Amino acid sequence: MSVLTTRPPDRTAGPPAPRKGRARRRREQQWPAYVFLSPWMIGAVALTLVPMAVSLYLSFTDYNLFDPPHWVGLRNYTEMLTEDPRYWRSVGTTLLYVVVAVPLKLGLALGVAMLLRNLGRGRAFYRSAFYAPSLLGASMSIALVWRALFNDGGTVARVLDAVGIHTGGWVGNPDYAVFAVVLLTVWQFGAPMVIFLAGLQQISPDLYEAAALDGAGRWRQFLSVTVPMLSPVVFFNLVLETIQSFQVFTPAFAISGGDGGPADSTLFYTLYLYERGFTASHMGYAAAMAWMLLLAIGAVTLILFRTSRSWVFYADEEDR
Template sequence: MPRSSNPANRKEGIAGYVFLSPWLLGLMGITAIPMLGSLVLSFTNYDLLSDWSELEWVGFDNYTRMFADDPHYLDAVGVTVIFALVAVPLKLAAALGVALLLNKERRGTGIFRGLFYLPSLLGGSVALALVWRAMWSKDGAVNAFLALFGIEGLNWINEPDWALETLVVLAIWQFGAPMVIFLAGLKQVPNELYEAAAVDGATKWRSFWHITLPGLSPVIFFNLVLETINGFQGFTSAYVVSGGTGGPVDSTLMYTLYLYQSGFTDYEMGYASAMAWVFLIAIALITATLFSTGKFWVHYGDGQ
């Protein structure tokens, strides 16, 4: 009897769709339909203050404006790329370094693991960004520390040459999540490999380079993809530290912050929608590029 004609199988199929229905409704109502609406709006001049009857189809004008007539857009792209290229590698390096230090079981190791992970629990929060803004202000804790050594500090968040660096330091400081993943990966590297390398006279550096890194390559790849996407999506810290302006002189104007300004400050929702779709395509291409390079350096336990 064909599987589709079996009443029991049909009941199981219906039950499966019933259980999936909340997710399907959420996918359609919260993600798919709004995305489709955003795509349509990206070809219009719609703003939040106009009536739908005033909607005008402008074709690719919004996309042309981004790359040809909007210097702030190019500034936002440059700031975001610099932030991701600097913050992501340094954050992963810090996470891996601390994970190596905390890998061996010693007294108090669990406490230190919790303390290092704690900043990540506050990741993306407005409260943390406000504290960070206060720390790097002219009268903040950073300058108070420098004053102990006779160094006169700056008003870091108002200096174009240093404002973005404060956001980079904040991102690096929140290395707890990738650190925990690295710790889990280190537990999977067989100790027998290190013992064999020690017998052969390998130094700790050679063991790290030829055993630890290849064994951790799938975990490194996983963290790299996640943190790269997160790096390009940075918004809260840039918004709070800059007071929502992206200043000074667009030095902290992250892409998502400029998108927010276009849609909800300037009320140019059509232009903001076009920016969102370019951003989606760019992130997809970056992720696809990372996956295409993974086959050259990611080594799995089955030898693939």
């Protein structure tokens, strides 16, 4: 005969804590995190969100920095898109710069990174040496030196003349001036090179050994092993460099003398924005240009992310 026993109820356990009490305890546990985050939150609101809101408001006004803003609605945007040929010239110059400079810069950075990966002694020295232009190239002083190199009678013109290529000074030639800015940007390949080098070091040597056993040569190993395994790093560098290229300003300002010349051949978007806002005192128009640039960068970035699904390979994803 079995005896059925039941556990007596626990008289000491109280009723479950009310929901409001649990939420209050959760807030008490989280407040130290908000205290430590408060400097960043204050900076984000005061230095980013509020200026963006003011800029958006000014883009719908006629504002000259001295008189109060006057609301004009969409007039700045319609004038920009339909009545300003220099605006579209700046768009074309910037697009040409992005299409040419970004692939050249990433290609050179990847090539040098692959050379450094196979380098034994002196890798740290060469890595630092190749990275140095990325620290110096964004300065106004280097841009002025670059202007002197590519000016009429400069070093580049004399070297090309010595080998029978007579182009003259690039800075004063509307056909070549933009390419002087492109070369200055490509020269600053150190940052993506370091990222590529880190990605190359994460590729397992076993993959190259297996490809070699299958009869793959160096070029085939590069296409079948290096490129797929490095594609997330390529995508990361591509997005960063594309965003930065749309915002190029200092080299264009220094090489063109601040006016986008000759014949508006170096009239980059940001340079024209600066001219309209601070030289012509049309700050409302400049604010509208800034928001159009933000929308364009957002659209290009979205396209890159959408298309990345077809060519970026992630090793931890099975259905790729």
